[in-house]
Amino acid sequence: MFGTSGIRGSVGEEVTGQVALSVGRALGIETDRVVVGRDARESGHALTDAFAAGLCESGVDVVDVGRAATPTVARGVAWTDADAGVVITASHNPPTDNGIKLWQPSGQAFDAPRRERITERVRSGETALADWDEMGTRTRDSLSDRHRRELVESVTLSEPLEVVVDVGNGVGGVTADALDELGCHVQTLNAQQDGSFPGRPSEPTAENCESLSTLVAETDADLGIAHDGDADRMRAVAADGTFLSGDVLLAIFARATAGEGDAVAMPVDTSLAVADALAERGIEATYTPVGDVYVAAAASDPGVAFGGEPSGAWIWPEETLCPDGPLAACKLAELTASEPLADRAATVAAYPIVRDSVSVSEKTAVMDRVRELVSERYDDFSTLDGVRVERDDAWFLLRASGTEPLVRVTAEARERSRAQQVFEEATNLLDEGI
Template sequence: MFGTSGIRGPVGETVTADLALSVGRALGVDADRVVVGRDSRESGELLTDALAAGLRESGTDVLDLGLAATPTVARAVGWEDADAGVSITASHNPPEDNGIKLWQPSGQAFDADRRATISDRVREDAADLQPWDGLGSRREADARERHRAALVDAVDVADPPHVIVDVGNGAGGVTVDALQDLGCHVETLNAQPDGSFPARPSEPTAENCQSLATLVAETDADLGIAHDGDADRMRAVAGDGTYLSGDVTLALFARAAADPGQRVAAPVDTSLAVADHLAEIDVTVERTKVGDVYVAERVAGEGVAFGGEPSGAWIWPDATLCPDGPLAACRLVELAAERPLADRAAEIETYPIHRDSVEVGDKAAVMDRVRDLVADRYDDVQTLDGVRVDLGDAWFLVRASGTQPLVRITAEGREADRAQDALAAARELLETARK
């Protein structure tokens, strides 16, 4: 039922009010107070109502944040002394989808054991429903102001830059609040919440952020910030209009966060450029499975200063264990105020890297066949998450998406021809496995 980033899928098919009710009842078995918030999708209102009903039937009090960024919800669990938090969101997925993501008081997403417990309860229809005089309450709450204050306190911006923020019609308006409080000159794009995402698709990819990049390049803006629908992701544009890749952004954040001898956490699909850049200051990269929940688990360990994913999820354990897009925006503004992002990015040697996704009918069966094929053909193979093959001066990764019916391919080489060779090898493996 749960993928690595919670429950996601089409509304009315995978994600229904009945499912939300069942999750609420399952969560309410051992929770006295739960924080709930949603992104800008219209379906989020009815799903929140259904989830809240299941919680209240179980005697659980509900604190309803309404429209709220996912990191606001995650942080509010601890702030409100709650037992759990729930974000009604499909994050960067298209508007026809919605989902449910659960949070611990630490700000970390539910781990595998906790997700399994909720899944088992839903499947077994396990609940602890209360009589009429034992029902939980529901009241509105507002954590946006506290989140804004925490963001402002987390950074020091001596010379506030000019920033353009593309909110993506989502729930990330707290970023604008914080940057204005920091004294930045802030302009916005797509700031009106609208879960149909009329201005651009929710995921802030380079293609989807062309308007932002053009506006930054043609004005005196120092940088641009872009969020997805629930603002757990943050991507950026340098002052010259260059869209910063996820790997470059990861390297920038990690180098600023970590001291010599410390470690940073990053998933298996991260570029070698990150490790090479950090090695210059004696910082090492620990590889994790793909998914912010796995990065957060590693970041929670001693000596790990930062964790990030090239997709745009960034975690600073000194602040919270959830990916906080607004915090990432403020931290990047802090870096840009000290020195232009384009200059920082130019110091990171990058290598040709290719990422692709292939829709498949049965991704589990396809991946089983990929593993069998790789075992016969290659010696240096890692199976932490999917199948990663080291080719010496190149590598490729084939792994199933945790949230969609896709198999993803990543291939990189220190030279362009080797990257193409790795990509071709990965594609051939996948096509053979699909037959």
């Protein structure tokens, strides 16, 4: 039922009011107060009502914050002394989708044991419905102002900036509000909340954010910010209009946050350039499976100063274990005010990466055979998420897609010819497994 990013899928098929009601009832067994919020998708109205009904009839009090950024809700669990939080969102997925993501008081998403516990209750039909006179209450509150204040207090800008914020028709407007209060001159794109995402597709990729890049390049803007629909992700554009890769942003944030002897959590498909950039400062790279849930879990360990995923999820564990796109935007503005973003990016190497996806009929069996082959032929490898093999000057990763009948192949080296060579080594290995 749950993936690493919660329940997510097509409305009316994988995601229905019945599913929301059932998960609400399952969560209600172990909670007394829950914060509930949603993104701008129209389907969120009915799904939120169904989820809240499941909680209330289980005797749980619901704090309904309405439309709000995912990090606002995740942070709000602790702010309201609640036991859990839920966001009705499909994040960066298309408008036909919606989903359910659950949060702990620490700001961390529900981990695997918690997700499995909820799943088992839903499948078994287990409930703990309250008597008619002990049902929970549903009160309305807004936590966006609290989030904005927290953002403003978290950074200090040495000088005001010209910033363009592409909200992506989502619920991340708190970013523009916080930057404005910090003294920046803020211009917005796609700021009207609309869950059909008419301005651009929700995921903030270079292709989807061409308008942002153009506007930043053709004006006096110092920085461009882009969010997805629920603002847990943040991507950025430098003053010259360059849309920065997620690996470059990860290196920039990590070096600004961590010091010598600290560790930074990142997924196994992160560029070698990030590890090199951190090693120059004596910072250790700690690898995790792909998914911000795993990065957050690693970031909760002592000694891990920062966690990031190149897709745009950034975690400062001292502030929250939730990927907080608005916080990342304000942190990046602080860094840009002291040194132009393009100059910071120029200090991070760009290595050639070769990627492809191969259709397979039985991806689990194929990956089992690949692991056997790797264990026979290589000494330095990891099976943390798929199979990652370390070579002297390169690496490759074979990883099954979580949603499609595909195995994804990634190879990287410091030289293009070597990257291609290692990629062919990986694809040949996969061919043997098939």
